[in-house]
Amino acid sequence: MTPIAERVHELAAAADSALPCASEVARLSGPDELALLGELSALRRRVDASIALVASDIERKSAHELGADSLARKAGVRSGAELVQKATGSSLGDAKKAVRVGVMLETAEAVAPVAASDIGSEPRSIDVLSALGGDWSAPIAVATRNGWLSAEIGDRILGGLGKPRDDASTPAYRAAVLRLIADCWEGELTPEDAARTAKALRAVLDRDWAQQNATRLYERRSLKRSVRGDGMVKYDLLVDPLTDAQIWTPIFRHLSPRLGGPRFMTDEERARAEELQQDARSNEQLLADAFTAFLIAGVTASGVFGKYTPTVTIAVTTGDLKNAITADRARQTSAPPGDGPPPAGIAWLDGKPEPLTGAQLITALCDGSIAGVLLDETGQALDATKAERTFSTRQRRAMAIRDGGCLMPGCPLPPDATEAHHVNPWGESPQNHTTETKDGISLCRFHHLNLHNMGGRIERRVSTYWLHWPGKEPTRLVPKHALIAQLRTEGELT
Ligand SMILES: [Zn+2]
Ligand SMILES: [Zn+2]
Structure with a gap:
């Protein structure tokens, strides 16, 4: 066993004796329970970070260019991520994420090395991140490594922003990254919010990408119809965001109280909303009825055909x-x-x-x-x-x-x-x-x-x-x- 493996093995043995069992947990008070959850999550983040470092290294050692020396190839799988998936028992998506986070952590170590024991002790600071060397993504890497951003958010921001097309746009990317990190802190953004904001920023930073992306989405539109054995017919419809807005806005407005839309203001609207709440149809049935009613009426109305x-x-x-x-x-x-x-x-x-x-x-x-x-x-x-x-x-x-x-x-x-x-x-x-x-x-x-x-x-x-x-x-x-x-x-x- 290597010295590293020995250390981790000892750690696992210590964890076994330290981690609580169900009856111990059940005896805890609410606040103590939450505090314990916090400690355990911090521990998990440290373990996840180590897994990510190993995963990105395995991916590197599995590169196609290595030919017969590739780790993945020797193990008979397609990629490093697949090898990680097998070893960890996770999903392929999670394994790929571990590889990406590992790359981020390596970047952080290269840009701003700190001792593992110092991680998480320094208060978060935009000034510290602004002063970093390295490329445009270094602030995200260091913020994630320091525990100032969750790995999930760091990964989603990088995925949403994509990569600068050329050196000229790099400073703009870096400025956007710093602003986005500040937004995450101030607005306590969820990973989904952060991903959405990053994607919007990408369109602003890279207009060509925005055009291509919109076109690509539109090109992917499709409708598949299949008749099932029982006579029901399944329509599988994929539409771009614009078409969705045109279809969904009127439907959502009309079924608003059932779909969690805004409250109605006038008495008449409230009365209608009240009655709609009492409608015995499920939300799925209501949606199907509204959707098909619009379609059928559209076909029947003159003009289309x-x-x-x-x-x-x-x-x-x-x-x-x-x-x-x-x-x-x-x-x-x-x-x-x-x-x-x-x-x-x-x-x-x-x-x-x-x-x-x-x-x-x-x-x-x-x-x-x-x-x-x-x-x-x-x-x-x-x-x-x-x-x-x-x-x-x-x-x-x-x-x-x-x-x-x-x-x-x-x-x-x-x-x-x-x-x-x-x-x-x-x-x-x-x-x-x-x-x-x-x-x-x-x-x-x-x-x-x-x-x-x-x-x-x-x-x-x-x-x-x-x-x-x-x-x-x-x-x-x-x-x-x-x-x-x-x-x-x-x-x-x-
Ligand atoms: Zn009706
Ligand atoms: Zn009738």
């Missing part, structure tokens, strides 16, 4: 359609028809083996953006959904603006994310065979389906709409558009 908006069709047999309509009406009157509930209607999307429920069918046909195709028992196509029941794109937009978003109380979704619900029950043709905007209201996809599923009904009284929910008093649906509030205040509307 022009005249050639691809239409989704749902095929259904006459028998199933009848069952679905009967069930829809039965839910609305909350009285089972004659001989108990009819068999549940089902319907089919093109190319999908998973059936839709009768309620999904009725909801889709109600909005009119999905075409229904009716087939008789022999498979003969009889009819497509009648045109007079469906709303035109212009009518849908007018309705959406009139309602100011989904009309369900507490629903945060804006006009762009709604579809149309036909107020007249399915199968009851309007007298004049034309559909007017007053025949419909705007509901988000979720609340529309929920209305049909739960047997809710909408009643129009002149220019107001009332929600009839089974077992509840009718409630008036209050439009969310400010213009409607103005007209009501001015007495134009009843």
